[in-house]
Amino acid sequence: MPETIRLADFERAIGQTNEEISANDFLPAAQRDADGNLIPVPYEPVKLTAGEALRLVKPYISVRFMDQLKAVMPLALYLALFQLLILHQVIENSWLITGGLFAVIVGLLFFMEGLAVGLMPLGQLIGNGLPRRSPLPVVLFITMLLGIGVTFAEPAIGALQAAGSNVSVERAPYLYAILNEWAGTLVLVVGASVGLAAVLGTLRFLYGWSLKPIIYMALAPVLALTIYASGDPDLTATLGLAWDAGAVTTGPVTVPLVLSLGIGIAAAGGQGDSGLSGFGIVTLASLFPILGVLLLAIYVTTTATPAEIIEASTAAAAAAGQVVPAWYETSPGLEIVSGVRAILPLVIFLFLVQKLVLREKIANVGEVIYGIGLTIVGMCIFNIGLTYGLSMLGASAGSLVPSAFMAIDGIEPSPIYVYVVGLTIAIAFAWCLGFGSTIAEPALNALGQTTEELTNGVFKKKTLVYAVSVGVAFGIAIGLCKLIFNWPLVWMVVPGYAVALILTFISNETFVNIAWDSAGVTTGPVTVPLVLAMGIGFGNATEAIEGFGILCMASIGPIITVMLTGLWSRFKIARQTRVDSVRPTSNSEQEVQAIL
Amino acid sequence: MSKITYLTDSWLITCVVSSATKQSEKMLLAARDAGAKGAVGHYAKGYGARERLGALGIAVETDKTVLTLLVSSEQRDIVVEAMFKAGELDRPGAGYIYVMPIERLATFIPESIMSRLREDNRVRQAL
Numbered sequence: 001m002p003e004t005i006r007l008a009d010f011e012r013a014i015g016q017t018n019e020e021i022s023a024n025d026f027l028p029a030a031q032r033d034a035d036g037n038l039i040p041v042p043y044e045p046v047k048l049t050a051g052e053a054l055r056l057v058k059p060y061i062s063v064r065f066m067d068q069l070k071a072v073m074p075l076a077l078y079l080a081l082f083q084l085l086i087l088h089q090v091i092e093n094s095w096l097i098t099g100g101l102f103a104v105i106v107g108l109l110f111f112m113e114g115l116a117v118g119l120m121p122l123g124q125l126i127g128n129g130l131p132r133r134s135p136l137p138v139v140l141f142i143t144m145l146l147g148i149g150v151t152f153a154e155p156a157i158g159a160l161q162a163a164g165s166n167v168s169v170e171r172a173p174y175l176y177a178i179l180n181e182w183a184g185t186l187v188l189v190v191g192a193s194v195g196l197a198a199v200l201g202t203l204r205f206l207y208g209w210s211l212k213p214i215i216y217m218a219l220a221p222v223l224a225l226t227i228y229a230s231g232d233p234d235l236t237a238t239l240g241l242a243w244d245a246g247a248v249t250t251g252p253v254t255v256p257l258v259l260s261l262g263i264g265i266a267a268a269g270g271q272g273d274s275g276l277s278g279f280g281i282v283t284l285a286s287l288f289p290i291l292g293v294l295l296l297a298i299y300v301t302t303t304a305t306p307a308e309i310i311e312a313s314t315a316a317a318a319a320a321g322q323v324v325p326a327w328y329e330t331s332p333g334l335e336i337v338s339g340v341r342a343i344l345p346l347v348i349f350l351f352l353v354q355k356l357v358l359r360e361k362i363a364n365v366g367e368v369i370y371g372i373g374l375t376i377v378g379m380c381i382f383n384i385g386l387t388y389g390l391s392m393l394g395a396s397a398g399s400l401v402p403s404a405f406m407a408i409d410g411i412e413p414s415p416i417y418v419y420v421v422g423l424t425i426a427i428a429f430a431w432c433l434g435f436g437s438t439i440a441e442p443a444l445n446a447l448g449q450t451t452e453e454l455t456n457g458v459f460k461k462k463t464l465v466y467a468v469s470v471g472v473a474f475g476i477a478i479g480l481c482k483l484i485f486n487w488p489l490v491w492m493v494v495p496g497y498a499v500a501l502i503l504t505f506i507s508n509e510t511f512v513n514i515a516w517d518s519a520g521v522t523t524g525p526v527t528v529p530l531v532l533a534m535g536i537g538f539g540n541a542t543e544a545i546e547g548f549g550i551l552c553m554a555s556i557g558p559i560i561t562v563m564l565t566g567l568w569s570r571f572k573i574a575r576q577t578r579v580d581s582v583r584p585t586s587n588s589e590q591e592v593q594a595i596l
Numbered sequence: 597m598s599k600i601t602y603l604t605d606s607w608l609i610t611c612v613v614s615s616a617t618k619q620s621e622k623m624l625l626a627a628r629d630a631g632a633k634g635a636v637g638h639y640a641k642g643y644g645a646r647e648r649l650g651a652l653g654i655a656v657e658t659d660k661t662v663l664t665l666l667v668s669s670e671q672r673d674i675v676v677e678a679m680f681k682a683g684e685l686d687r688p689g690a691g692y693i694y695v696m697p698i699e700r701l702a703t704f705i706p707e708s709i710m711s712r713l714r715e716d717n718r719v720r721q722a723l
Contacts, residue, residue, distance in 0.1 A: 018599050018722040023606040023668035023701065025718045026709050030630045030674050038678060040629035049707050 061109075068108045071526050075437050076101050076389075079397045079530070082429055087416060089400050093392065100389025103381050108525065110378025111155060115253065118371020119153075122350045122362070123257040127264035129358045136265075140199045142353055143261055147195025147285075148188065149346035150254045153375075157187055158338060158383050159391070159529035160241075160248060163536055163548075169313045172237035172546045173306035174297060176313065179241070182300060186245075189296045193288035194249050194258075201281030202262040211280050211513055215504055218287045223494055225294045230490035234306060235297055239489045240548025242293035246286035247551040248528055250520035253346075255282060255443070279513035282520035286555060335387060339380030347372050382525070390529040398537025398547070401426050402484070406542070426484070427477050434476035434554060437530075438469040443521040451514050458569060459514075467565040468518045468558040475557025476531065479550030483539050489549045496556040503563040511566030518562050519555040601710070602722050603701040605669040609676060611683070613691035614657040615639060619683050626682035627665060630675045638662040645689060656689040666701060 008017070030038045048056065083089045091097065131139050151157060164179030178186055204214060226243075229235035258281055304312075354362060362368055405415050405422025415422055438444060448461035482492060504512050531550050539547025609627075613619045624635055642660040646653040667675050676695060684690055713719055 018602060019719050020602040020604050020722040021705075021713055021719050023603040023666075024670045025713055025716075026705075027606075027633065027668035027671055028631060029668070029671040030678075038630060038674065041631040043628060046706055047708050052704075052707060 064109050064113055065105065068105045068112070070440065071108070071524070072101055072105050074440060075433075075526060075530060076393060078433065078436060079393055083397060083400055086425060086429075087400050087403060089403075091393075091396060096388050097393050097396075098389075100385045100387070100392060102389075103385030104389045104526070105385075107378045107380070107382025107385050108155070110374045111382055112252065112378070114371045114374030114376075114378055116371070118368045118373075118375055119253070119346070119350070120256060120260075121364075121371075122354065122368060124260050124264075125360070125362065126350065126353055126358065127260035127262075129264075129360060130261070130353065131265040131268035134357055138357070139265055140202065142357070143198045143202055143258070143265075144192075144195035145349060146261060146346075147193075147198045147254075147258065148191030149349045150257050151191030151194045151249055152187060152342050153253045153346045153379075154249060154251045154342075155253075155379065155382050155386075155525040156248045156251050156528035157190075158342070158386055159532050160186070160245070161338070163391075163532050167536065167546060168540065169310055173309040174234055174300055175237045175241055175546050175548075177300055177304065177309045178238060178293075178297060180313070182296070186293065186296065189292040190245050190249055190289040193292035194254060194285045197284035197288040198258045198262065198281055201258075201284050202265050204280050205262065205266045210509060211283065211516065212504055212509070214280070215283065215287075215512070215516065216501065218284060218291075219497060219501065222287060222290050222294075223497060225291065225298075226490055226493060229294055229297070230488060232301075234301055236488065236490075237546050238293070238297040239493075240546050240552070242290050242297065243489065243493060243552030244532070244548045244550075245289040245293045247520075247555045248532075249289050250282050250286050251525055251528075252443075254285065255520070258285070279517050283513075283516035286520045290552075335383035336380045339383045340376055343372070343376045343379055347375075386529050390526065391533040394530040394533030395537035398534035398539075399541040401429060401534075401538060402541045423484070427480060430480040431473045431477040433531075434473035434557075435469045437527045438472040438522050438558075439465060441522055441524055441527075443524065444468055444518070447514070447518060447521050454510060454514070458573070459511075459566065463565060463569075464514070464518070464562065467561045468522060471518075471558030471561035472522050472554045473557070474561075475554035476550055478557075479535070479553035480538065482549055482553070483535065483542055483544045483547060486542075486544055489552075492549075492553060493556070496553070496560070500556060500559045500563070503560060503567070507563045507566055508570070511563055515559050515562035515566065518558045522554065522558060600702050600722075601705055601719070603703075606698040606701045607667055607669055607672045608696045608698050609663075609665045609667060609672070609679070609693065610696070611663045611665075611679060611691065611693040612640070612642065612660050613663070613683055613685075614689075615659040615661045616657045619690070620661045620663055623663065623679045623683040626678040627675050630678040631671045632665050632667050632675050635663050635665045638664075649689070660691070666698065 028041065030041045033039050080091055080094075083091055126142075130142065134142075160179065161183050164176070164183060167176045167179055169176040200214065203209070204211070226239060229239055229242075262281055354360065403415060404417055404425045405419050407415055417425060444465055445461070448464040451459050451464050452461045478492060481487065482489065504516075507515070528551065531554070532548070535550040536547030538544075609632075611620075611623065613623065620637065627635065638661070640660045640662050641658055642656075643658070646656045646658060649656060665675065672695060676693060680686070680693055683693075685693060710719075
């Protein structure tokens with residue numbers, strides 16, 4: 001007869017059983033006092049050991065760290081491997097760059113988390129509360145100021161200032177002056193333009209205006225000024241900066257904060273979500289800064305002659321050689337000061353609005369302050385990473401890539417390849433850079449999702465992501481060609497936007513909204529500094545006058561490709577309907593295929 | 597994988613009240629003072645009372661908040677009583693509260709508490 005053992009006994013014997021405790025042992029009930037009233041149980045915080053605290057925090061950090069790693073790593077690896085394998089160049093200061101990239105990741109991690117915990121709730125509170133309490137002019141005025149504040153807080157703006165030091169004063173004196181002496185004014189002008197764009201965009205969805213005429217009206221002066229500036233040899237060099245400034249502004253701070261206020265105003269005005277409400281501000285915020293920067297450039301030309309600027313900069317350089325710069329003028333002190341200076345105005349502004357206009361108590365003040373602190377710390381770390389990681393890597397890639405097809409001093413052997421092969425490699429490099437950096441952009445995915453919902457699934461999320469990526473890829477490749485062949489920017493911008501205008505005219509409202517906004521979402525805080533630095537390095541290596549203009553080509557590309565894709569899908573549906581009306585027996589399967 | 601430590605003698609308190617008022621916040625504070633350590637809230641739609649009360653039914657909100665709390669058996673009655681009073685559940689249309697036994701409950705138990713309970717011999721082998 002076989003022996004039988006109870007499973008429970010067996011498991012207990014080998015120590016496999018679980019344990020149990022009574023919940024009463026650590027969930028004590030409240031006691032009553034002599035009168036029978038409850039004595040409240042004090043609310044004690046849970047005490048954790050160091051190991052437990054680590055296990056609690058690890059998933060919180062690792063998710064956010066991986067997000068930023070995914071944004072930075074592929075691009076950085078691509079640039080590094082390209083230099084190593086195709087150009088056979090060892091990257092200089094590779095440890096410094098790696099450290100810098102790590103700082104970018106950590107900085108963005110802190111910054112984004114701080115944004116979500118601190119600034120966004122504050123912004124949303126204002127977005128929901130302000131339009132209901134204050135008259136429209138006050139609200140619009142605050143929107144305008146908010147536009148300036150968010151522009152200063154935008155991480156990619158620092159890249160513009162970083163780019164300033166790489167511009168040669170002899171070749172482009174006015175560009176140099178704007179990026180150095182006038183750098184503060186430049187950001188202010190860009191900010192004011194974003195503020196104006198926010199005001200106009202808000203009015204647009206308050207009154208349900210169509211985006212098309214606004215685009216025509218905004219583009220007309222921009223293109224006119226561009227053509228005017230291209231006639232003046234001194235101003236031509238500033239065109240690239242002006243057009244790139246538009247791409248820099250629409251980043252992770254501006255878009256959500258300005259949108260939340262705009263949507264709040266529309267909701268309070270009785271215009272709920274029409275689906276398209278959120279669109280338009282991003283478009284205008286990337287067009288208006290062009291106008292602002294061009295006007296600033298024209299103003300600067302009236303204040304000083306090129307000779308004076310060159311003289312002043314050489315004098316300043318000589319003076320800098322003698323005086324030991326203060327701690328806040330050298331890295332890393334400079335980065336920390338500029339980080340604090342970027343965030344604080346926005347924070348103070350938001351708090352003032354909260355205190356003076358809303359007079360509402362902020363829930364979780366501690367958390368909001370923690371978030372703002374994180375944002376500032378993140379911005380400082382990101383700025384340091386910008387200097388040592390992204391700018392350095394971009395500049396080194398930019399200065400090395402031309403060696404594929406032309407002789408560059410100090411790079412042996414150069415040219416590495418036959419001219420045509422090398423040129424093809426350089427352009428293919430730019431194309432892949434554009435495609436790869438866009439397809440992974442989280443903001444683009446979000447836009448794709450919205451688009452799919454807006455068009456009832458006709459325009460698939462994947463279609464939009466590919467259309468935008470291809471557009472950016474061609475844009476960056478064309479921008480690089482501009483630097484190689486020294487094409488004037490006006491030749492590309494004017495025809496490009498002319499095509500976009502024609503497409504805007506024949507496309508329907510939905511696609512116009514999506515297409516023009518898709519240009520703004522592609523330029524995040526990692527891509528902008530990399531591409532800017534690469535362009536300037538490239539420009540210096542090929543002796544181009546200035547290295548700007550790549551980003552604005554990356555903005556016009558997707559506008560055209562998205563509208564073309566939209567027209568194509570409309571054409572296919574129209575053709576299918578025609579076939580169906582001739583042959584009414586066609587089954588639903590064909591319809592599905594036509595839509596796909 | 598370490599052993600699971602189950603908690604016995606635990607009870608589930610579920611409470612359905614109107615979302616529109618501050619009722620649920622008051623009830624949560626009362627539950628906290630009575631020793632409950634946490635709660636989960638869901639938003640829900642309620643049906644029934646509104647229809648049966650006739651014209652007066654319009655006074656009953658259909659938007660409801662469902663609060664669920666896990667408490668020990670010693671806490672159970674005190675917490676329910678505190679919540680009932682704080683939520684004034686004896687008012688018509690105010691909502692209701694119910695209690696159910698929990699067979700087994702398992703979650704993270706801080707090491708500081710666990711070692712104290714081990715010293716006091718409060719940890720048993722699960723059957």
